Amino acid sequence: MDAQRGPVTEPTPPTSPVASELHAPSAPSAVIFGRSRALRPTGKVLPEHARTHNRALVLQTLYTAGAQSRADVARQTGLTRVTISDLVGDLIAEGLVIELGQREDARPGKPATLIDVDRAAFHIIGVDLSEHEVFRGAVVGLDGQIIDRDEIARAGATGEAAVQLVEQLVERLLARTTTPVLGIGIGSPGVVDPNGVVRSAPNLGWSDVALQERIAARFALPVHVGNDANVAVLAEHGSSQHDDLLLVKVGHGVGAGLIIGGRPVVGGGFAAGEIGHVVVGTDGGPRCACGRDGCLETWVAAPRLTAQLAELDGDGATDTDAAASARDDILREAGRRLGIVLAPVVGALNLSEVVLSGPAQLLDGAFHEAAVDTLRKRTMAEFNRDLRLRMSEQAEDIVLRGAAVMVLSGQLGVT
């Protein structure tokens, strides 16, 4: 009974070198385990990759916890003081970290030299192309604060004209800061692939536009491009406690950004989060531009809701109570429809947090309540007990800040 049990740590003795008779050279075989993830490391790992990783770990520790001594960082990361000193030395030489002088509080021992990410050393350019009327951009600090902003009217521009508007906007933003720029982050509507090619953005008339390449070539800076909702969820993730997070962005259309296990989800066709044209319910619904009835967008897209509410006002409601009630009915139904679509997603992913982003006057009331209520009624309470559905706190700047997060991740973090 014992001979047959052999954990890897106590292997069987090495086999005879020539065993070709015993084990016929196996053909590539059935190998049902072939693609098992754990057995499929992404590629080789060299010591220098470890170094890169640890470097990012130090940066992250400083960034999150704020100014502290090298010894503090060592304790937090588990690396030794020696190694931390070495890594910090590199980071200081690169201008990413600075010494802030000695710690002031009274403790025994040699006083600590405080170090921190040099939060004033770089700015980031964030650009939001998701609004229908205007392209907005900002100079963003490393801590996410908006330092300066600018915008450029879209005026219906599409195709190449729209690309040139983006270039103009970036140019103007770059002129507004004298601090070195870490990179440019752009949140675009539509389907964006990992190379920053906008595969398809009907509103902008874009199809396979190599935006990342264009902007990078023009400004000689690192450029990152992502879908607007996927970018927005990055900003939200910063202030969230959870590693699984779904952000629903209600605007001209409806899109979602998804983070699972701390990693953004892109999807096989790079179209993850495109839930605007999923059909809701089994009772029909308004005709959608895509040709079907009852797409999510027909229920909850901002222009639709606004139009419905305007129609209500047009009916000239005399009683203000009744008007408010009718208004809430519309918003409640929209929220319910969103809940119906989200329920299967929340159930399948066992999500703990869903965030709503969009016009507060539309979403932050009856809409929100109905969505929460519907979600609870349609998922298993036992599994989703601690589910939260909340409004985003990032308001209008969510894409701008998310774009900045994308740059920070891409430039300073582990790829």
Added chain:
Amino acid sequence: MDAQRGPVTEPTPPTSPVASELHAPSAPSAVIFGRSRALRPTGKVLPEHARTHNRALVLQTLYTAGAQSRADVARQTGLTRVTISDLVGDLIAEGLVIELGQREDARPGKPATLIDVDRAAFHIIGVDLSEHEVFRGAVVGLDGQIIDRDEIARAGATGEAAVQLVEQLVERLLARTTTPVLGIGIGSPGVVDPNGVVRSAPNLGWSDVALQERIAARFALPVHVGNDANVAVLAEHGSSQHDDLLLVKVGHGVGAGLIIGGRPVVGGGFAAGEIGHVVVGTDGGPRCACGRDGCLETWVAAPRLTAQLAELDGDGATDTDAAASARDDILREAGRRLGIVLAPVVGALNLSEVVLSGPAQLLDGAFHEAAVDTLRKRTMAEFNRDLRLRMSEQAEDIVLRGAAVMVLSGQLGVT
């Protein structure tokens, strides 16, 4: 215009050592980027971790591509022949890899010594607790082939009695092989946490049962426990080309297993894939045991479908054509309901592959067709053009083999 642009590779000159006046020791600050993934490496990485990774890479390469020379492995992995020789030396010493003698085909140069994973060196014990009437188990080869199998009638056992049945089954399986056993993999219904504790499995009367600990202590072997559907999707992933995969397991209940970006999804409450009690549609439905109307299980769980079909036979259909048609109607409606639930998930994740596992006589016909049809009608064709919904090819043994994959991953792969 140039001074302000500084990629990390061309940083600003180091700041003066004492800059405390310029940069007030920043409080932990707003830090909206704080939890950005790329900036939040999981922990320190030491050179030995790189070694572990590369070791797994070599194993994976051999496992997938079959017998080959050290030089072949070097070319495939990108590591040098020297390093590969070193790693392979370790693996041979551990008994995981064997030399098979010289390559026979005629080529210039020194003939290659073929090496391969020693596919006969270990067996794996796989256990499937997901069936209602019986616990099934098997001795599984490293390539996933079922070498021997056994089962034990559950006879309604719950709680401690059920645990003891699992122990008996494992004991009997271990007695059926004289080959060293790499580990024991168990697929259980219910919610299973990463430590192998079954948090909740109502059918088995389990609540916080430390199954992994129990079995590991009893047999002194590595043990891995997972949810049955989550385990099943591992088996399917082996034969799939995609890194995003959803498996729907229809049996006594309905559950799903999900792999995104090559990684299993567990969910915040470890209940990912529990879609059986998500409400389908907006037109009510049969009353569910959980108290609500129209849960997915009320539409597609195997016992429900079987009962509906039996009822049909009970009506004594004389015309066989009409009977077949009525039968298909029932299955079609069930398939449609599944499609309705899956559509938002497929849309949100931009899934490229969905797999059905369960009784073929129920699923592989009208049910399947209706599910495909519904899914296409309810998602955006443009984004999900290459979506496939197919039956699993693993049949009854999917959980057994998935459990074995779990062990193989856990014992030989990167954690």
Added chain:
DNA sequence: GTTTGTTCGTAAGGTTTACTAACAAACGTG
């Protein structure tokens, strides 16, 4: 039969990385 070129696997030595051990500096405390 000899030469040439190729391929394989190994050996030797160097570089990078992070570790342990040890220490000086600087501080509070008794």
Added chain:
DNA sequence: CACGTTTGTTAGTAAACCTTACGAACAAAC
């Protein structure tokens, strides 16, 4: 003031992978 504590650095070591170099073994061409 002696002592313990804490910080950050220096020196040396171990691990991991690299480059370079080499012998062995073969096919192909002469």
